Amino acid sequence: xxxxxxxxxYLRKFQSLIALFLLCVGISLFSDKFLTVTNAWNVMRQxxxxxxxxxxxxxxxxxxxIDLSVGSVLAFCGAVxxxxxxxxxxxxxxxxxxxxTLTGGILAGVLIGAVLGxxxxxVITRFKVPPFVATLAMxxxxxxxxxLWTNGFPITGLGSKFALMGTGWLLGIPVPVWIxxxxxxxxxxxxGKTKLGRYIYAIGGNESAARLxxxxxxxxxxxxxxxxxxxxxxxxxxxxxxxxxxxxNAGTSYELDSIxxxxxxxxxxxxxxxxxxxTVLGAIIIGVLNNGLVLLNVSPFWQQVVKGGVIxxxxxxxxxxxxxxx
Amino acid sequence: xxxxxxxxxxxxxxTALDNISLEFLPGQVHAIIGENGAGKSTLMKIxxxxxxxxxxxxFYKGHKVHFSDPKAAQEKGISIIHQELNLVAGLSITENIFxxxxxxxxxxxxxxxxxxxxxxxxxxxxxxxxxxDTLVGxxxxxxxxxxxxxxxxxxxxxVIIMDEPSSAISExxxxxxxxxxxxxxxxxxxxxxxxxxxxxxxxxxxxYIVLRDGRLIEEGPMKGMQQEQLIxxxxxxxxxxxxxxxxxxxxxxxxxxxxxxxPRPGKTGSFILKDISFSVGKGEILGIFGLMGAxxxxxxxTIFGLHARRMTGLIKVKQQPVSFKNPYDAKKAGLALVxxxxxxxxxxxxxxxxxxIGLTTLSSMETMGWLSKRRETDLSQKYIRELHIKTASGxxxxxxxxxxxxxxxxxxxxxxxxxxxxxxxxxxxxxxxxAKQEIYHLVxxxxxxxxxxxxxxxxxxxxxAIADRVLVMCEGKIKASLPIHEAAEEVLLKAAIPLTI
Numbered sequence: 001x002x003x004x005x006x007x008x009x010y011l012r013k014f015q016s017l018i019a020l021f022l023l024c025v026g027i028s029l030f031s032d033k034f035l036t037v038t039n040a041w042n043v044m045r046q047x048x049x050x051x052x053x054x055x056x057x058x059x060x061x062x063x064x065x066i067d068l069s070v071g072s073v074l075a076f077c078g079a080v081x082x083x084x085x086x087x088x089x090x091x092x093x094x095x096x097x098x099x100x101t102l103t104g105g106i107l108a109g110v111l112i113g114a115v116l117g118x119x120x121x122x123v124i125t126r127f128k129v130p131p132f133v134a135t136l137a138m139x140x141x142x143x144x145x146x147x148l149w150t151n152g153f154p155i156t157g158l159g160s161k162f163a164l165m166g167t168g169w170l171l172g173i174p175v176p177v178w179i180x181x182x183x184x185x186x187x188x189x190x191x192g193k194t195k196l197g198r199y200i201y202a203i204g205g206n207e208s209a210a211r212l213x214x215x216x217x218x219x220x221x222x223x224x225x226x227x228x229x230x231x232x233x234x235x236x237x238x239x240x241x242x243x244x245x246x247x248x249n250a251g252t253s254y255e256l257d258s259i260x261x262x263x264x265x266x267x268x269x270x271x272x273x274x275x276x277x278x279t280v281l282g283a284i285i286i287g288v289l290n291n292g293l294v295l296l297n298v299s300p301f302w303q304q305v306v307k308g309g310v311i312x313x314x315x316x317x318x319x320x321x322x323x324x325x326x
Numbered sequence: 327x328x329x330x331x332x333x334x335x336x337x338x339x340x341t342a343l344d345n346i347s348l349e350f351l352p353g354q355v356h357a358i359i360g361e362n363g364a365g366k367s368t369l370m371k372i373x374x375x376x377x378x379x380x381x382x383x384x385f386y387k388g389h390k391v392h393f394s395d396p397k398a399a400q401e402k403g404i405s406i407i408h409q410e411l412n413l414v415a416g417l418s419i420t421e422n423i424f425x426x427x428x429x430x431x432x433x434x435x436x437x438x439x440x441x442x443x444x445x446x447x448x449x450x451x452x453x454x455x456x457x458x459d460t461l462v463g464x465x466x467x468x469x470x471x472x473x474x475x476x477x478x479x480x481x482x483x484x485v486i487i488m489d490e491p492s493s494a495i496s497e498x499x500x501x502x503x504x505x506x507x508x509x510x511x512x513x514x515x516x517x518x519x520x521x522x523x524x525x526x527x528x529x530x531x532x533x534y535i536v537l538r539d540g541r542l543i544e545e546g547p548m549k550g551m552q553q554e555q556l557i558x559x560x561x562x563x564x565x566x567x568x569x570x571x572x573x574x575x576x577x578x579x580x581x582x583x584x585x586x587x588x589p590r591p592g593k594t595g596s597f598i599l600k601d602i603s604f605s606v607g608k609g610e611i612l613g614i615f616g617l618m619g620a621x622x623x624x625x626x627x628t629i630f631g632l633h634a635r636r637m638t639g640l641i642k643v644k645q646q647p648v649s650f651k652n653p654y655d656a657k658k659a660g661l662a663l664v665x666x667x668x669x670x671x672x673x674x675x676x677x678x679x680x681x682x683i684g685l686t687t688l689s690s691m692e693t694m695g696w697l698s699k700r701r702e703t704d705l706s707q708k709y710i711r712e713l714h715i716k717t718a719s720g721x722x723x724x725x726x727x728x729x730x731x732x733x734x735x736x737x738x739x740x741x742x743x744x745x746x747x748x749x750x751x752x753x754x755x756x757x758x759x760x761a762k763q764e765i766y767h768l769v770x771x772x773x774x775x776x777x778x779x780x781x782x783x784x785x786x787x788x789x790x791a792i793a794d795r796v797l798v799m800c801e802g803k804i805k806a807s808l809p810i811h812e813a814a815e816e817v818l819l820k821a822a823i824p825l826t827i
Contacts (some may be wrong), residue, residue, distance in 0.1 A: 193435045195428050198417075202425055205414035212412050213426030214397040272416045 027292035047287035048176035052235040054261040056228030058279040064271025065131035070232040072142035074251035078236030081109030082155040082246035117229020121222030155246040166242030204271025264314040333382035342368040344540045355517040357531035365540040374406035375399030405478035406487040415463030420445040448476040468499030487518040577607035586639035606778040613793025621802040622782040631656040660746030672736040675725035680706035709738035730761025747778045
């Protein structure tokens with residue numbers, strides 16, 4: 001008893017997958033280097049950072065918010081970890097010398113990410129600052145903090161153990177891919193099987209109904225931004241480890257790629273609709289697109305144009321779908 | 327079970343409820359009747375914890391209670407099903423029923439199986455044969471209401487308040503609703519049912535409660551009551567109603583509508599407006615009366631070009647057929663619309679008086695692309711004078727003015743276009759009595775100058791005070807068309823009440 005409407009809904013779920021399939025077929029027709037195992041791992045490794053950030057971004061967008069600060073937070077946390085591992089904390093004036101272990105440095109970086117993210121959430125809920133503005137401010141602040149911490153120079157020479165995070169292989173799969181996989185699995189469990197996940201969808205879908213149902217809106221929002229900050233930090237660790245350097249300008253414009261992944265993946269910017277799986281697919285599409293354009297020797301500037309066009313197309317198709325179902 | 331004593335509620339100078347004392351008994355359906363503004367919703371919002379500031383006491387099962395928020399009221403056992411349903415369209419039935427009350431497994435994850443099972447049981451009890459995993463957004467409104475009732479049952483509410491539950495559902499769904507209410511009665515719940523549909527109330531209510539102007543007029547057993555008697559009680563007024571001396575008839579028709587229809591999107595065969603036909607003469611004031619949901623605002627919107635693609639029918643201005651694609655076309659043809667919600671649709675609250683007044687006629691204020699500040703100021707000064715708008719200056723921000731003055735600004739904005747037909751949607755809503763009289767006077771003056779005017783209102787005294795002729799709308803159709811001397815309050819109200827049987 002499936003009518004036309006249900007058939008259309010069904011197809012919509014797979015439209016991203018179909019798009020990806022067509023994209024792969026198209027590229028492989030023009031480049032024989034595309035459908036190789038090495039290339040596949042390349043792509044997966046390249047998008048692992050975006051996947052981490054985008055998962056956090058998905059949760060934020062599901063609550064009808066946005067987080068423009070992820071790129072800067074990524075840079076700052078990467079720099080914090082690098083600095084702590086290399087130098088520890090040195091305050092000669094206070095006779096303070098703390099050395100940090102590798103684990104300690106990593107935990108500190110992730111914690112700072114959570115704190116910055118939590119701060120975003122606090123400003124948004126306590127002072128009713130629009131998420132766009134609050135996270136835009138954090139974007140600038142975190143970048144400034146990164147400059148201060150690094151004095152404008154990259155922090156390098158972080159040791160071979162740390163480099164494993166970004167360059168290592170485990171069971172034939174690059175470590176960054178393992179990390180992003182873990183992040184995705186946890187996120188899918190969170191959104192599908194926990195109260196928090198349910199509340200995230202409810203708040204984005206109908207905030208006043210959620211409030212009247214006794215859901216603590218502010219607490220959920222702060223948690224969501226903190227998670228986004230955390231995941232930005234994880235992304236920062238992968239980048240820093242891969243380059244064996246914490247660059248002061250790391251992560252610039254990363255927020256755009258992550259918003260692109262979220263949007264292409266079918267999550268609505270007005271909240272309440274979307275999925276982690278969709279975002280992952282979106283990130284893969286962007287990764288494959290980037291990869292394909294490089295293999296076809298297309299200028300990186302054209303890549304920008306194409307990427308922007310794909311985002312527009314994805315949203316227009318998505319919007320036209322929802323209008324019909326109303 | 328639930329008792330209220332001496333409940334009084336004020337809203338900045340307006341008394342919404344005046345010393346109401348009532349009792350709600352278990353196993354009974356109490357019908358609350360009254361016109362728009364009688365205080366029904368206000369009372370229900372106090373009972374369900376939406377309004378927390380009021381005078382008087384609420385006693386629940388013998389104990390005095392005070393609710394700090396809706397959740398507290400729910401926990402005590404009082405649930406309200408609002409007219410605008412509080413559901414999240416993107417979540418399933420089960421998820422909505424358990425929203426905020428999720429069941430967890432021992433490790434803290436959602437216990438989806440248990441929730442689904444309980445949801446299924448509730449749906450079966452309410453005879454809703456839908457998969458509990460269906461998204462609420464995919465359900466029909468009647469089904470969504472059942473989900474809301476399921477929410478109330480989940481928390482074992484003892485008092486269930488329903489605010490106009492049948493206003494948006496079909497006949498068959500209403501029958502199901504009544505079966506459910508009968509079931510609630512058997513379970514000894516107290517049901518409070520607010521509705522305008524009097525014939526429905528005769529079917530299911532045990533007691534009636536009539537509110538008027540915030541006061542309790544009468545309550546008693548439903549058995550033995552006649553519809554006429556109920557209407558009389560709803561409407562009977564002590565104040566002398568100022569009646570309009572009808573303007574001279576047989577003036578030239580300056581505006582007419584023929585067979586105007588507006589289908590409802592998504593539901594074929596259902597109409598928001600059906601076959602509306604009427605005309606307005608020069609200097610005539612046509613009043614359109616109807617209850618909420620009758621389609622009055624939609625009628626004005628359609629005439630004004632807001633639903634151009636979906637509408638069918640003919641509109642004639644000065645006896646010439648016209649076709650509006652948008653409000654711009656309507657404005658050019660000489661129509662003006664003062665919307666119902668002045669803050670949302672009539673004004674730019676953050677801009678000043680003179681900018682707002684000049685908004686519709688900017689093209690006449692520019693020379694070679696530059697706006698003339700002087701012309702803008704002259705225009706606003708003219709109307710501030712003529713309409714007696716109380717403002718410190720033309721530069722005062724509109725949001726700082728009183729409701730009455732804001733309404734005058736919207737009026738000024740449209741008078742500046744020198745329209746042929748002026749349409750007013752609930753022009754005195756939320757305005758004090760003095761400002762109301764001023765606006766009535768203005769409207770009569772404008773009619774005297776030859777303007778055709780349509781006034782939509784849900785307040786009977788208002789319609790009677792200014793209309794030359796009255797149309798009564800009900801469920802998208804015109805049910806009555808009367809000259810003012812034939813329009814008695816009871817007659818108008820009776821025509822406005824929808825029938826479900």
